[in-house]
Amino acid sequence: MAYGAEKILPYDSPEHKRVQVERMFDAIAGTYDKLNHTLSLGVDKGWRKKGIACLRPFSPARILDLATGTGDLAISLYESLRPESIIGADISEGMMEVGRKKVAQAGYADNISFEKQDCLSLTYADNSFDAVTAAFGVRNFEDIEKGISEMFRVLKLGGHVMILELSSPRHFPMKQLYTIYSKVIIPYIGRLFSKEKAAYHYLPASVKVVPQGKEMADLLSRQGFVEVGARSLTFGICSIYTGTKKQQIHK
Numbered sequence: 001m002a003y004g005a006e007k008i009l010p011y012d013s014p015e016h017k018r019v020q021v022e023r024m025f026d027a028i029a030g031t032y033d034k035l036n037h038t039l040s041l042g043v044d045k046g047w048r049k050k051g052i053a054c055l056r057p058f059s060p061a062r063i064l065d066l067a068t069g070t071g072d073l074a075i076s077l078y079e080s081l082r083p084e085s086i087i088g089a090d091i092s093e094g095m096m097e098v099g100r101k102k103v104a105q106a107g108y109a110d111n112i113s114f115e116k117q118d119c120l121s122l123t124y125a126d127n128s129f130d131a132v133t134a135a136f137g138v139r140n141f142e143d144i145e146k147g148i149s150e151m152f153r154v155l156k157l158g159g160h161v162m163i164l165e166l167s168s169p170r171h172f173p174m175k176q177l178y179t180i181y182s183k184v185i186i187p188y189i190g191r192l193f194s195k196e197k198a199a200y201h202y203l204p205a206s207v208k209v210v211p212q213g214k215e216m217a218d219l220l221s222r223q224g225f226v227e228v229g230a231r232s233l234t235f236g237i238c239s240i241y242t243g244t245k246k247q248q249i250h251k
Contacts, residue, residue: 004209005139010202017142018118022091025069027196029094033070035193039186047238048073048135051164052080054229054242058160060130064089066119066151067137071099073164074112077133089117090137120146124154131155135164139210148223155245161225162242167212169236178237182207216241 009017010024025032036044051073061084065074068088078086090096096114103112117123119134120143132151141147151161169175182204190200211219216239217230225243232239 003144003211005206005211006142006144008202008206008209010198017140018091018120021140021142024196024199024202025090025092026094028194028199029070029092029098031193032095033072033098035190038193039189043234043237044072044136045076047164047233047240048076049080050231050233051133051135051162051240052077054162054240055131055133055160056081058131059083060160061085062129063087063131063133064124064129064154066090066117066132066134066147067140068099068114069095069135069137071096071102071112071114073133073135074099075102075106075108078108078111083130084111086112088112088114089119089122090114091116091118120150122150122154126153127156127159128154129156129159131160131162133162133164136166138163138165139206144211145219145223148219152223152225152245157245158247159245160242161220161245162240163216165210165212165216165239165241166207167210167232167236167239168208171236174235174237212239 010020013020063077063083063086065086065088068074068090071088074086074088088099093116100114103109119141132155138144138147169178186204187200191197213230217228220228220241220243226246228243230239230241
C-alpha cells in the first residue's frame with residue numbers, strides 16, 4: 001500500500017526519495033538540533049521520555065534506534081534504560097557525525113554506536129534486537145510498510161517496537177493553529193536558521209500525510225505486531241505507537 005508521505009519529496013528532482021532525504025539531512029545537520037528544539041518549544045524532550053517509558057518494563061538489553069539522526073533518542077534511551085548497547089542507524093552521515101560528537105561528550109561511546117543503514121534494507125540478522133525505536137523518521141521512509149517490516153524482522157521474538165511520529169491535530173482550535181504554524185512559522189524560522197529552504201517546507205508537508213492513529217496501528221498489525229497501541233500527545237501534535245513481536249508457542 002502506498003502512503004502520501006512517500007510521495008512528498010524535499011526537492012524538485014527525479015532522484016529517489018531516499019537520496020533526496022539523505023542530501024537534505026546532510027545539509028541541515030549542523031543546525032538541526034537547535035532548530036528542532038526551537039520549533040517544538042522543547043516539548044520534544046517530553047515526548048521522548050513518554051516513548052521511553054513504554055519500554056522501561058521490558059528492560060531491553062540491545063536496542064536499534066532507526067532514523068537516529070543526531071542521536072537524541074539514543075542518548076535518552078541509554079540514560080533512562082542503561083541497556084547493554086544501542087545502535088543508532090541512519091542514512092545521513094552528516095547527522096550521525098553530530099550524534100557521535102554528542103555521545104562522546106556524554107561519555108557513552110562504549111555503549112552507543114552509529115551505523116549508516118538503509119532502513120528499508122537493514123544488514124542485521126533476523127531476531128537481533130530486544131527493542132527497535134524510531135523518532136520522527138518514519139515519514140521520511142521511501143516505503144513505510146517495508147520499513148515497518150524490517151523493524152519486525154530484526155526484532156527478537158517477544159521484542160518491542162516504539163515509534164514516535166509527528167501527527168496533525170484534528171480538532172478545533174489546535175487543528176487551525178497547527179496549520180498556520182506548519183505553513184508559516186516553521187518555514188520562516190527554518191530560513192533564519194538554515195539556507196536549506198526546501199527542508200522546512202518538506203518536513204511539515206510530510207507530517208500532514210504520514211499514516212496516523214488507527215491507520216498507523218493497522219499498518220503495524222499487518223506487519224505482524226501484536227498488542228499494538230497508539231497514543232496521542234500534546235493535542236495530537238505527536239503520537240506514540242507501540243507493538244510486540246509475538247513469542248512462538250512451543251507445544
